[in-house]
Every structure is written in structure tokens, then in C-alpha cells.
Amino acid sequence: MEDLIIRRKQENNVLTVFAEGRIDNQNSPQFSEEVKPYLNDVNKLVFDLEKLIYISSAGLRVLLDVFKCMTENAVTDLVIRKPTEIVFEALEVTGIADLYNIEN
Amino acid sequence: MKKGIGINTTAVIAAVVFMGILTTAIASIGYKLYYDNVMDNYVSYTKTVVEYASRAAEEYSFGDMVAAREMPDGYEKFRSELNKIKDCSNIEYLYAIYFEDIYDIYSLHYAINAKTQEELSSGRPLSEIYSYMGKPCEQGAFADDTLLILQKAVKEKNRSTGTMEGYSEGYGYMLNGYHVIYDSNDNAVGLICVEININKINECVQRYITLVIITAFVLAAITIILYLFYIRRHLIKPILSIEKSSEAFVKQIQNNAAPEDLIYEKVSIRSGNELHLLADNVQSLADSVASYMNNLKTVTADRERISAELNTATMIQQSMLPHVFPPFPDRKEFDLFASMTPAREVGGDFYDFFLIDDDHLGIVMADVSGKGVPAALFMMVSKVIIQSCAMLGRSAGETLTKTNEAICSNNQAGMFVTVWFGILEISTGRITAANGGHEYPAIMKANGEFELIRKKSGLVVGGLPEIRYKEYEIALEPGDKLFLYTDGVPEAKDKDKNMFGLDRMLDTLNEDKGASPEKILANVRNAVNAFVKDAEQFDDMTMLCIEYKGADHETD
Numbered sequence: 001m002e003d004l005i006i007r008r009k010q011e012n013n014v015l016t017v018f019a020e021g022r023i024d025n026q027n028s029p030q031f032s033e034e035v036k037p038y039l040n041d042v043n044k045l046v047f048d049l050e051k052l053i054y055i056s057s058a059g060l061r062v063l064l065d066v067f068k069c070m071t072e073n074a075v076t077d078l079v080i081r082k083p084t085e086i087v088f089e090a091l092e093v094t095g096i097a098d099l100y101n102i103e104n
Numbered sequence: 105m106k107k108g109i110g111i112n113t114t115a116v117i118a119a120v121v122f123m124g125i126l127t128t129a130i131a132s133i134g135y136k137l138y139y140d141n142v143m144d145n146y147v148s149y150t151k152t153v154v155e156y157a158s159r160a161a162e163e164y165s166f167g168d169m170v171a172a173r174e175m176p177d178g179y180e181k182f183r184s185e186l187n188k189i190k191d192c193s194n195i196e197y198l199y200a201i202y203f204e205d206i207y208d209i210y211s212l213h214y215a216i217n218a219k220t221q222e223e224l225s226s227g228r229p230l231s232e233i234y235s236y237m238g239k240p241c242e243q244g245a246f247a248d249d250t251l252l253i254l255q256k257a258v259k260e261k262n263r264s265t266g267t268m269e270g271y272s273e274g275y276g277y278m279l280n281g282y283h284v285i286y287d288s289n290d291n292a293v294g295l296i297c298v299e300i301n302i303n304k305i306n307e308c309v310q311r312y313i314t315l316v317i318i319t320a321f322v323l324a325a326i327t328i329i330l331y332l333f334y335i336r337r338h339l340i341k342p343i344l345s346i347e348k349s350s351e352a353f354v355k356q357i358q359n360n361a362a363p364e365d366l367i368y369e370k371v372s373i374r375s376g377n378e379l380h381l382l383a384d385n386v387q388s389l390a391d392s393v394a395s396y397m398n399n400l401k402t403v404t405a406d407r408e409r410i411s412a413e414l415n416t417a418t419m420i421q422q423s424m425l426p427h428v429f430p431p432f433p434d435r436k437e438f439d440l441f442a443s444m445t446p447a448r449e450v451g452g453d454f455y456d457f458f459l460i461d462d463d464h465l466g467i468v469m470a471d472v473s474g475k476g477v478p479a480a481l482f483m484m485v486s487k488v489i490i491q492s493c494a495m496l497g498r499s500a501g502e503t504l505t506k507t508n509e510a511i512c513s514n515n516q517a518g519m520f521v522t523v524w525f526g527i528l529e530i531s532t533g534r535i536t537a538a539n540g541g542h543e544y545p546a547i548m549k550a551n552g553e554f555e556l557i558r559k560k561s562g563l564v565v566g567g568l569p570e571i572r573y574k575e576y577e578i579a580l581e582p583g584d585k586l587f588l589y590t591d592g593v594p595e596a597k598d599k600d601k602n603m604f605g606l607d608r609m610l611d612t613l614n615e616d617k618g619a620s621p622e623k624i625l626a627n628v629r630n631a632v633n634a635f636v637k638d639a640e641q642f643d644d645m646t647m648l649c650i651e652y653k654g655a656d657h658e659t660d
Contacts, residue, residue, distance in 0.1 A: 022601075025474065025475060025643075054595075054603075056591075056595075056643075057471065057473040057474070057522070057591065058473055058474055060473070060564070061473045061474075061518065061519075061520060064518075064520065064564070064567045064568070065518055067568075068518075068568065092560070092561075093522075093541060093542065093543060093544065093561055094522060094541035094542075094561070094563065094564045094567075095540070095541045095561055095562045095563030095564060095567070096541075096563065096564070096567075098563065099563070099568075
């Protein structure tokens with residue numbers, strides 16, 4: 001079984017990224033490659049993390065990278081949707097929860 | 105490797121067996137055809153002689169003589185006619201017989217016989233040489249089977265000439281031709297018989313077979329020699345030379361020859377057939393092995409060098425962290441113990457503590473994103489920056505703010521570090537802390553349980569510039585303990601990827617909450633090891649525990 005499954009959905013200029021499984025140090029580059037090249041012309045980005053059960057610091061780094069990238073493009077509508085408890089804890093502990101709008 | 109029967113021997117055996125089978129087959133078929141052919145000739149020859157003799161018998165009315173058992177004037181004339189026939193033919197016996205009693209096969213009598221001039225000139229009296237009418241046949245002169253056939257021919261008044269092969273002890277193998285004699289009343293009265301010695305035929309066939317076998321054998325031998333010469337030159341020799349070269353090559357490897365000295369002696373094969381390809385392929389295989397081993401040697405050397413460097417790096421990193429406990433033997437106000445266990449040779453986790461001044465102890469627990477050498481490099485920088493900022497007498501929040509600025513200003517790799525930084529005022533037990541995205545510390549109040557201090561933390565250090573870190577305070581009473589850790593502890597995984605988790609960590613802490621900091625760390629490490637069992641340690645694991653004993657201990 002794949003540890004991590006990433007799907008993307010783009011509607012108009014809204015990109016939604018669904019991450020399922022776990023993001024650890026091994027597959028965080030995959031996570032990055034599945035997201036970062038698709039950020040052009042996006043004016044709203046949503047990470048749907050309902051089925052993500054774990055995110056490591058390397059995964060958090062990707063979220064931070066994406067945040068920096070989007071901020072440079074003056075996009076501020078960044079959403080993390082329905083993070084699981086463990087993931088939310090990680091987001092909150094590292095302060096990344098403050099960078100995104102958390103929707104439950 | 106143990107050798108079986110060599111390819112050379114196998115080829116010879118195969119060739120000999122094959123030629124043997126071929127020779128046998130040719131000889132058998134030849135024998136059959138030749139024998140049948142010769143036999144046919146003899147049979148028709150026998151028939152011709154018998155018919156000629158029986159025609160003479162008719163001419164001389166020999167049938168009537170037999171019927172009457174008489175020897176009139178014509179009798180001897182007929183014999184001389186028969187003698188002439190025998191003279192000009194190559195037969196053994198020519199005679200006439202009759203059954204005295206047609207129902208008794210042993211009642212056979214001679215009627216007449218014929219002899220050649222040569223036989224007659226032997227000097228013996230004619231009465232001994234000739235058989236006359238009425239002379240009983242000797243016992244055993246005819247086999248019973250032969251007698252039955254002759255009897256049947258007479259009984260059934262057989263008009264045609266018959267032949268049969270017979271064997272008797274006295275005469276050996278004979279080809280027997282017979283024709284029934286009739287008297288003038290057309291009664292079957294006896295038989296004219298001719299016998300040809302087929303022992304001669306067998307001899308002839310045997311000679312033929314011997315010739316065939318010798319010829320086949322000689323031809324086979326020549327063919328085998330030519331064939332062996334050919335396969336030895338074009339098949340076996342090339343294979344043996346490939347084998348020789350490969351064996352020499354393998355021996356070099358077995359003798360641990362240096363990879364750059366590995367040589368596969370080139371095999372030259374002139375023919376452009378598959379063996380040529382085989383030789384080329386073995387050659388390139390050997391070359392590949394040699395170059396692979398060469399590469400392997402380089403890679404191994406590189407790896408050994410890197411490994412040696414990493415060992416040194418591990419030592420440097422370990423020695424960078426305060427690692428003598430108790431760290432401040434003359435300070436009795438607190439007891440402190442810390443440990444770092446990297447997942448690889450070097451890690452990105454670190455703890456640190458240092459006296460800022462006589463009354464202030466800086467405590468750091470940090471985790472760099474990522475692992476291994478990059479994390480270790482980043483960790484070293486982070487550690488130095490944090491301590492430098494703290495030593496300037498800044499508050500915990502300011503220290504992290506300054507550290508963040510310093511790291512962000514030169515962070516091409518986009519690394520970050522989570523840092524919990526606290527400053528303990530030794531005289532009062534008051535800790536001012538700031539958290540840059542690090543795990544919540546666990547605190548145990550003197551008579552309570554370990555629990556997490558869930559104070560909202562700031563963003564990871566190095567994440568974004570211009571972040572200001574807020575501070576919070578923790579008041580430690582004598583007997584209180586503070587436990588700091590990195591995510592390697594709660595996120596330690598067993599082989600099914602289940603995580604150790606914060607709850608298990610707190611349970612472990614509370615099981616023996618009165619223990620010394622050193623014992624507490626050992627307890628947690630043991631609990632984690634028991635949980636993950638044989639799973640590989642996945643992340644660095646770092647812990648620090650401080651027990652505040654109170655300012656009163658200063659004078660102890």
C-alpha cells in the first residue's frame with residue numbers, strides 16, 4: 001500500500017490538494033513535487049487533510065515553503081481543511097496553524 | 105569445481121556409440137537383403153535342376169520303374185543322364201526316393217542316385233557309391249519335418265517343384281528341392297530330390313557380413329577421427345580455451361587479486377560462429393566484473409572514508425553538547441540530565457544548557473527539520489546562535505526572535521529548527537520560556553503527575569523572517585521536574601508503524617515520577633525500546649530532565 005496518496009483538484013483558480021496517508025521524511029519530496037509546480041495562477045489554495053494521519057517535520061517544511069511561495073505571490077487565502085487531531089497538533093505546536101486558515 | 109567426464113571424452117563416446125549403432129543397422133539390413141537375394145537364386149537354381157531331372161525321369165519312364173520296383177535296361181541309362189546333370193551343376197546330391205508305405209514316413213527307400221565323374225573316380229566300387237532301387241534310407245538321413253513334407257507332396261500328387269531348408273546332423277544345412285514322379289498311369293510313386301549345401305551360403309553371407317562390418321568399422325573410425333578432429337579444432341578447443349581463461353580469471357578473484365590487476369586473457373576464435381559470440385560475451389562479462397569490482401573498490405573506499413568522517417563528526421557533535429553529568433557539581437539547586445540518540449551517525453536534535461550568569465541557567469531543546477549530515481550542520485549553527493544570543497542577556501523570547509532573524513537571513517536550503525528555550529532563575533525556580541514550534545514540555549509539580557504545558561507556541565525558528573516570539577512563565581517549586589524531549593520520543597514507531605505517542609510517554613514518566621532525572625530518561629528510553637522492538641530507529645531521540653531542588657540547597 002502507498003504510504004501517501006496525493007490528489008489535486010483545480011476549479012477556476014482554486015487548487016485543492018487532498019493528502020491521504022502519512023507524510024514522513026521519506027515521502028515529503030513527493031508531497032512537495034505534487035504541490036509546488038501547480039501553484040502558478042492559484043489565488044486560493046486548500047489542503048484537505050481529512051485523511052492524513054501523520055505529518056513529519058519535513059512535511060511541515062513543505063507547508064512552510066508553500067506558504068512562503070504563496071505569500072510572495074501575494075496570495076493569502078490559504079486553507080487547511082479538516083486536519084486530524086495528530087496533524088493539527090503538529091501544525092499548532094510548530095506554529096504553522098497560524099499561517100493557514102484552519103477549517104474544521 | 106569438481107569436473108565430471110570431460111567434453112572431449114563425451115564426444116568420443118558419443119561418436120563411437122553412434123557409429124556402432126549405425127554399423128549394426130547397416131550390417132543387419134545388408135545381411136537380410138543379401139541373404140534373401142542369395143537364397144532366392146539358390147531356390148530357383150535348385151528348382152531348375154529338379155525340373156530338368158524330373159523331365160529326364162519322364163523321358164526314361166522312371167516312374168514305371170519305381171512303381172514296379174524294377175531296374176530294367178533303361179535304369180542305368182537314366183542314371184548316367186542324371187550323372188551328366190550332376191556333373192554340370194553345383195549340387196550336393198541328386199537322387200530319387202519312394203515310400204514303401206506312403207503312410208509310414210520311415211519306410212523311405214532310395215530308387216536311384218547320381219554321382220559326378222570325380223566321385224566315381226575315387227576308386228571305390230560302384231556298388232558302394234551307387235544306391236540301387238529298394239535300398240532303405242539310413243536312419244537320420246532326413247529330419248522328420250522333411251519326411252512329412254515329402255510324404256505330403258506324394259500324397260497330394262503335387263505337380264509343382266517344392267523347396268525347403270532342412271538340417272540334419274549328418275549333412276548340416278541343406279536346401280532341398282523335390283518333384284513328385286508319376287508312372288504312366290499318373291500315380292505318384294516317388295520323388296526326385298536335389299540337395300544344395302547351404303552351409304556354403306552361410307559361409308558366403310558370413311564373409312559378406314564380415315566385409316561389411318570391417319568396412320563400416322574402418323569408415324566409422326575414419327569418420328570419428330575426422331569428426332573429432334573437426335570438433336576438437338572448432339568446438340572443443342575454443343571452449344577449453346574459454347574455460348581456461350575464465351578459470352584463471354575466477355582464480356584471480358578467489359585469491360583476492362586487486363581489482364585493477366584482474367585480467368581476463370583474451371581468447372581468439374577465428375570462426376564467426378556462436379562460439380565466437382560466446383567468447384566475446386564471456387570476455388565482456390569478465391571485463392564488466394573487473395570494472396565493477398574496481399568501482400566497488402572505489403565506492404567502498406569512499407564509503408569507508410565517509411564512515412570515518414562521520415565517526416569523527418559524531419564525536420564532534422556529541423562533544424559539542426554538554427555531556428558530563430552532573431554538569432555543575434557545585435550547584436545543588438537543581439539536578440539535570442540529558443541525552444541525545446541520533447538515528448544515524450549524526451543527528452539534527454540537540455539539547456543544551458549553560459549558565460548565563462550565576463543565577464540564570466539557559467536550557468535548550470531543539471529539533472532541526474530533516475536528518476543526517478544536513479540537519480547536523482544546521483544544528484551546529486543553530487546551537488551556537490542560540491547560545492550567543494542568550495549570553496547577551498536577552499530574554500527567552502528575544503533570544504528566539506534574534507536567532508530566527510539570524511537563521512532566516514542565510515537560509516537557502518529552507519531548513520528550520522524547532523526550539524524550546526527557557527531561562528531558569530536559579531534562586532527562585534522561575535522559568536521564562538519561549539517556544540519556536542517545539543513539542544510541549546511536560547512538568548511535574550512536587551506532588552502531582554507529569555503533564556504537558558500546552559502553551560501556544562510560535563512558528564518554527566528559521567521558518568519566516570520577522571517573527572516575534574512570546575514568552576511564558578513556569579514556576580518550579582522544590583521537587584518539581586521539567587521534562588523536555590524531541591518528537592523522536594512520541595513518534596517512535598514499531599514495525600507496524602504504530603507510534604509510541606504522548607500518552608504512553610506521560611504514563612511512563614508517571615510510573616516512576618519520583619525518580620532522578622537520569623533514571624527518568626532511562627525509563628523513557630527503555631519504554632520506547634520495548635515498544636519499537638526490532639524496528640529501526642527512525643528519528644533522532646533527545647531528552648532532558650531537570651529537577652528543581654530549591655535555593656536552600658545552595659549551602660548544603
